[in-house]
Amino acid sequence: MKQITIRLLAFSLLSLPATTAGAAPAPLAPPAAPSPIPAQTASSSPLATSASTATHPTERTPDTAASPTQMPQPTTDNYRFSGTLGPYPIGATLSVRPDQTVANAHYFYVKNLVDIPLSAQNSGEQMTLSEPGGGRFSLHFETSDKDAHGPLTFQTSTALAGTWTNGTKTYPVKLDLASIDHLAPNALYEDVTDAPPAVFEAMVQRFLRSVLSGNKAETAKLVSWPLRVNAEHAFTLKTPAALSTSWSRVFTPCVLNSLRGAIPHEMFVHNGQAMIANGTVWFDAHGARAINSCP
Structure with missing residues (x-):
């Protein structure tokens, strides 16, 4: 690991x-600063309502001839974050390929725990995550390691920070990396x-x-x-x-x-x-x- x-x-x-x-x-x-009690209903979030199920690569057996649609995909690492979007506690998962591109992503509000799909574009230390309802995260890598040397990547950073915007709404965003795994949903x-x-x-x-x-x-x-x-x-x-x-x-x-x-x-x-x-x-x-x- x-x-x-x-x-x-x-x-x-x-x-x-x-x-x-x-x-x-x-x-x-x-924890140093507990968040509000999570509501356990399936009501819509304060800012977005779309839900999704993440997709994952198709596997094949060693004896199966590979076709263009059956070629195994690179193993992804699931980077799991927790933090805030303005006043709202949220969590997020980004499934990242070895080349640092994001294969799948979603986030959720702690209030209702409904996954909201995200499409990702990342370049260097900058990343844009867009959701179906029009919301957009503009984020950059951060690290708590004072001795770290740039440019930062998923492997060398400890957080994502930036803003979320949707129309006239803009909120600060801070997401701390909580764990990494390779698990399918x-x-x-x-x-x-x-x-x-x-x-x-x-x-x-x-x-x-x-x-x-x-x-x-x-x-x-x-x-x-x-x-x-x-x-x-x-x-x-x-x-x-x-x-x-x-x-x-x-x-x-x-x-x-x-x-x-x-x-x-x-x-x-x-x-x-x-x-x-x-x-x-x-x-x-x-x-x-x-x-x-x-x-």
Whole structure:
């Protein structure tokens, strides 16, 4: 994996789920500035409404004769970003070929998690991303590495910044690189569950809603028992009754603030589990498996 991937994911990997029974992630600190609670409805975004499904190259078996329409395409890297478009929290994924051209792209508002397709044109350190509704991103690469030498590329940058315009509307945009992978859309959680990505994400979204609304009974239905809680003194909960009794120890103000900024879409996966809020909660196929608590 590229050096930048290791650098960007180091914080998350400090508390990844353990691969053996009994072991568990170490506690994580909360995000510095939590975002507003994500709404979980399918309502349209404040600025755009189009949705899409990303396309991917057609594969062929070694014994199949290649034709012009069947030639294998270069492997793409999915660069996944999170940030803001004006006052709106957003996420974005750009699938990039080895020659630095963008094969597919989309973004979504955290408010509704609906993918909006983007067509891309990039030249040097500059990039234009256009959406069907008329919105246009004018972005450039940035890096937090003071020793980096230009020109910046996807591999050497840590962020995209610029503006989004649509008619008379103009907003500043800042997108920080969160992770890099090679996964197809329908394979996002193949190491976690056999369920389609939308079904798995819907379960995580229900968990968030139930926790943030204080619904103990519904939260318990979305836990993969036993639930490991990593705090100053780690403990394990084995039943819904135990969770109810320990609710305030598990879902501290710090944890709740972290979950308000969680993005339950295109989540990072490691060791057969997916995480939200920089590793605050880890999920397996059946529900929440581990929680990294904070005061």
